[in-house]
Amino acid sequence: MSFDILQSVLFALLTVGIVGAAAGVVLMKRITGSALLMAFAFLCNAGMFLLLGAETVAAFQVLIYVGAITVLILYGVMFTPQQDRRYGLFFQTQTPWAALLVAPIGIFVAFFAFSFADPGKALPGGGDLVPLATSVFGDFAFPFEVASVLLLAAMIGAIVLVKRDEE
Amino acid sequence: MIPLGAFIAVSAVLFFIGVAGVLVRRNAVVILMCVELMLNATNLALVAFSRKAGMIDERGSVFVVFVFVVAAAEVAVGLAIVLSLYRNRPTVDVDEVHAMKG
Amino acid sequence: MVPGPFGLDPALWAVLRLVIAILLAVGLVFNGALAQIYLERKMQAIIQDRVGPIHTGPWGLLQTFADAIKLLGKEDIRARLTDRWFFLAAPAIVFAPMLASYVVIPFAPGIMGADLSIGLLYLTTLGSMTVLGIVIAGWASNNKYSLIGGLRSAGQLISYEVPQILSLVTVVLLVGSLSMTKIVESQQGVLVNLLFLPLAFVTYFIAGLAETNRNPFDLPEAESELVAGFLTEYSGMRWGLFFVAEYGEITVVSSILTALWLGGWSGPGVDAHPLVGPVLGVLWFTLKTYFFVLVFMWIRATLPRFRIDQLMSLCWKFLIPVTLTNLLVTASLLLAFPETKVPVAIANWLMLFAFMAAVPYFQRRRLASLRERLETRRAPALAERTS
Secondary structure, three states, X not given: OOHHHHHHHHHHHHHHHHHHHHHHHHHOOXXXXXXXXXXXXXXXXXXXXXXXXXXXXXXXXXXXXXXXHXXXXXXXXXXXXXXXXXXXXXXXXXXXXXXXXXXXXXXXXXXXXXXXXXXXXXXXXXXXXXXXXXXXXXXXXXHHXXXXXXXXXXXXXXXXXXXXXXX | OOEHHHHHHHHHHHHHHHXXXXXXXXXXXXXXXXXXXXXXXXXXXXXXXXXXXXXXXXXXXXXXXXXXHHHHHHHHHXXXXXXXXXXXXXXXXXXXXXXXXX | OOOOHHXXXXXXXXXXXXXXXXXXXXXXXXHHHHHHHHHHXXXXXXXXXXXXXXXXXXXXXXXXXXXXXXXXXXXXXXXOOOOHHHHHHHHHHHHHHHHHHHHHOOOEOOEOOOOOOOHHHHHHHHHHHHHHHHHHHHHHOOOHHHHHHHHHHHHHHHHHHXXXXXXXXXXXXXXXXXXXXXXXXXXXXXOOHHHHOHHHHHHHHHHHXXXXXXXXXXXXXXXXXXXXXXXXXXXXXXXXXXXXXXXXXXXXXXXXXXXXXXXXXXXXXXXXXXXXHHHHHHHHHHHHHHHHHHHHHHHHHHXXXXXXXXXXXXXXXHHHHHHXXXXXXXXXXXXXXXXXXHHHHHHHHHHHHHHHHHHHHHHHHHHHHHHHHHHHHHHHHHHHHHO
C-alpha cells in the first residue's frame, strides 16, 4: 500500500463526503439535519485542505466554520421554529430556472476544471504556518486590519438588529 | 498524485450545489447555509490554486483567511436580520416576506 | 515513512502504530476518568468532613469500577419524542474531539502521538468542536431543560474561547512556536513560563474552568436549577460517555497548563539517562497534571455557581479586556526588548497584582451602587411609613 493510493482513496472519500453532504443540505426537509450536514461538509473540506498540505488553514476552517458558524446557525434554527409549508418544496416557480442556470454552467465549469492537468504535489507537513503568518502581517497587514474593522462593524450591527426596544 | 483539476472540479460542484440551494430553498436560514457552502467552495479553489505546480504560494491561503472573516460577519448579520424578521412576523420563508414588493 | 522495528514493513507499521495509539488513548481516557472520579469523591468527602466511598475494595478503590460496570449494564433508554439520530450522535460528537486532542499532548521527549507544528492551534480547534455536540444534545432531547442547558453552554463556551485563545497567544508570543515540544523545551530548569506570564496563567485557568463546564461555571448542567441540563434525557453508557468526556477535557486543560506554564515533562533526572529519562518525564508530567486536576476539584468543593448574566459579564467586561491588555503589553515589550524576558515578567507580575486588587475594588463599588439604588427606591416608602 503506497502513499499515493492512500491519498487518492482519501480524496475520493472526501469528495463523496463533500458532495453528498452539500446535496443533503439542499434536499433535506429538516433544517437541523441540513445544519449538521453542513458541518460535515465543512469538516470534509478541512480534510481537503490537509491533503493539499495547508494544515493551518484546515485548523482555522474547523475552528471558525464548525466551532462557530454552525453553532450560530443552529441557534438561528432553534429560535425560529417552523411550521410546514403549505405547498411543496420542489416544483415551484424557481426550480426550472435554477436547473436551467445551474446545470449548463456547472457542467461547463466542471469540464473546464479538469483542464488544469498540473499535479498537486504532496507537500511536507508544517510548511504553511510561517509563510501564512508573515504574509498576513506583512504584505496584507492593511487588509487584515480592515477585516477586523469589518468584524467589529458586523458585531455591533448584529447586536443592534437583535436588541429589543426598551418598553 | 491528484491533479489540481480534481480539486477545482470538487470546488465547482460544491459551488453550484450552493447556487441551486439558494435558488430552490425558501427558508432564509437554509439560504444562509447554502451561501456558506459557496464560500467554502471558493476557499477550496483558492487553496488548491495556491498549491499550483507543487510550490506554496501562501497568498491563496491569506485570501482564505479573509473569506473566513467575511463568512463570519455575513452569518452574524444575516442571522440577526432573520431573527428580527421572525420577531415581527413568525416566518422565515422568503416568499412570504414581500411587504416591500411594488 | 518511518521504518518499523523488527524489520516490519513501513506501511504495516504505520497502521499498527495507529491502532496502538488509539487503544492507548482510549485506555488512558477511560482509566483517567475512573481514577479522577474516585479522587473527586474522596476529595469532596475530605473537604465536607465525610468518609466517601469505603466499602468496595480497599479504601473504596473499586467503587468507580463497580459504577462503570453498572452503567454498562443499564438499559439504553431513548425517549420516544427525541430526535433519534441527533440523540445518538451527540455523545460521539462530544467524545471524539476530546479523544483526538490526546494526539499532541507531550508526555515526555519522544512520547507523544505527533509533534504537529500547529499543536496548540489543533488543541483549541478540537476544544471548539465540543460546543456542537452539546447544542445538539440539548436540541435532540426535546426537553426544555435540556434545550436551555444546551443554549447556555453554547453561549458560555463560545464566549470563553476568546480569553482562552488570547491567553494562549501570549505564551506563543513569548516562545515563538505553536509546537508543544518546542514550548516545553523552551522552559529549561526552574525558569518555567509561570514565572514570566502569571497573569496569562490565571486568565487561562479561569477560561479553562468555563470551557470544561466545571464549577463555578457549571451552568449548562446545573443540577439544582436545570435538572442536569443537556444530560437530563441521557442514561446508561451514553450519559457515561458525556461524563468521561468531561473528565478527559479536564485532563486536557490541565496538561495544557502543565506544558505551557509548568515546564511539561521537565524535572530532576529527566536528562540523566536515555532509558530512565522518558519514564521520569511521564511521571513528572502526570504529577503536575494531576496537581491541576486536584485544584479543579478543590474549586468545585469551595465555590458557589455563577448566575448566567454574571458569567457573561465576567467574560466580556473583565477577562477579555484583561487578556487583550496583557497581549498588547507583552507584544510591545517583546518588540522593544527582543532578547530578554525580564521586562515581560515584571510587567506581567505588576498586571497580575493590579488584577487581583481590581476585583475586590469593583466588587465593593458595585455593591455600594446597588445599595444606593435600593435606598433611593425604598426612601419614599420609608418616609411615608414614618410620617
